[in-house]
Amino acid sequence: MDHSRVSLASRLPHVEGFRCVVCGAEYSLDQVTYVCPACGPVGVLDVVYAYDRIPAARPNGGARSMWYRQLAPLSAEARLPALNIGGTPLYDAPRVAETLGLARVWVKDDGRNPTASFKDRASAMVVAHALEMGISTVATASTGNAAAALAGVCAATPGINATIFVPASAPEAKIAQLLVYGARVLLVEGTYDDAFDLCWDVCEEFGWYNRSTGINPFTTEGKKTVSFELAEQLGWQTPDVVVVSVGDGSIIGGVHKGFVDMLAMGWIERVPRLIGVQAEGSSPLVEAWQHNLTAQEMKPVDAHTIADSISSGLPRDRAKALRAVRETGGAFVRVSDDQIIQAIPELAQATGVFAEPAGAAAYAGLKQAVAEGRVRSSESVAVLVTGSGLKDIRSAMKSVGSAVRVTPSLEAVRAVVNG
Helix, strand or coil: CCCCCCCHHHHCCCEEEEEECCCCCEECCCCCCCCCCCCHHHCCEEEEECHHHCCCCCCCCCCCCCCCHHHCCCCCCCCCCCCCCCCCCEEECHHHHHHHCCCEEEEEEHHHCCCCECCHHHHHHHHHHHHHHCCCEEEEECCCHHHHHHHHHHHCCCCCEEEEEEECCCCHHHHHHHHHCCCEEEEECCCHHHHHHHHHHHHHHHCCEECCCCCCHHHHHHHCHHHHHHHHHCCCCCCCEEEEECCCCHHHHHHHHHHHHHHHHCCCCCCCEEEEEEECCCCHHHHHHHCCCCCCCCCCCCCCCCCHHHCCCCCCCHHHHHHHHHHCCCEEEEECHHHHHHHHHHHHHHHCCCECHHHHHHHHHHHHHHHCCCCCCCCEEEEEECEEHHHCHHHHHHCCCCCCCCCCCHHHHHHHHCC
């Protein structure tokens, strides 16, 4: 795919280029588009910054949006998507801290983004980059959230069209979002991995720009902005631990990249330990971490979980995910679908945050990590909730009992109140 008509290297003097996470090979911004030519799909790329060319002062934006321009791979003239993305709330969660016996817990609610998921961050960055490059069609494979994010961002951005490849089994609410936003939607009769491979082939065939997680290096650059916000919201202090649900591995890789960039700039003093949470039926990264496998050695599994947003047979961003956990001294934990379902009302009733299964998985994973002794009672923890519970009402209904029906009379309510 040739986007050489626009030279990124000349437009982005604060960016040195790309570096392969697997082999360390370096490329200019104009040499490659997606992954390392030597390593293939496993060879995902980091965007490497020339930190000495970036103003060292910490931003003072009140964490109102995701656009921390000093550490964004965009030119000063770049046109940004119109949606107000990022700036999501960080809630103190004293009930959770007390229940789990921890010093402090915060919940970062990224379900408050415009399309109700964390994935808006990555899609906005990719669309801003596409605008910079003069590209008009962006495609993605997704289990639902990344697709909705791309569709929503493109709907708000003149000159950009979205084409979506999503498994036909995706929740109805997520498919509805895609259609409402006006994207071209192709429901793939297969798994997420089938949709991913099809999207890759079609983008190569038609010359479209591929936003898919794990191959487009600019998705990480969007996702890392949550770490910038978290640090700023905590007065440029960092928690001891950050807990993140993990499917393809791109979110935890982005969270890590954000902290690493801030440390290099002198904005923070340490990088938190990162704990990645996978569903029991889709936990290849847990296996790889436990058995000290490299990203290249990992094999696909038959993924199945109620948490569709983190269902992945072979995580595309596995190299960055493993690096994030290993370099920070963190861990991967697995939780069952029953634990995830149980976590939905527990989190909501303790914090007021209604999470879809993948978001609730992070809370379930925190409980599991505490039970395994991976988080100490003296430590502070931030839990990243990646999507709204309104994304998957069917799963939410499984987590709670049915409501009580009454006749329209005081006597009927009195009977309920009195048990």
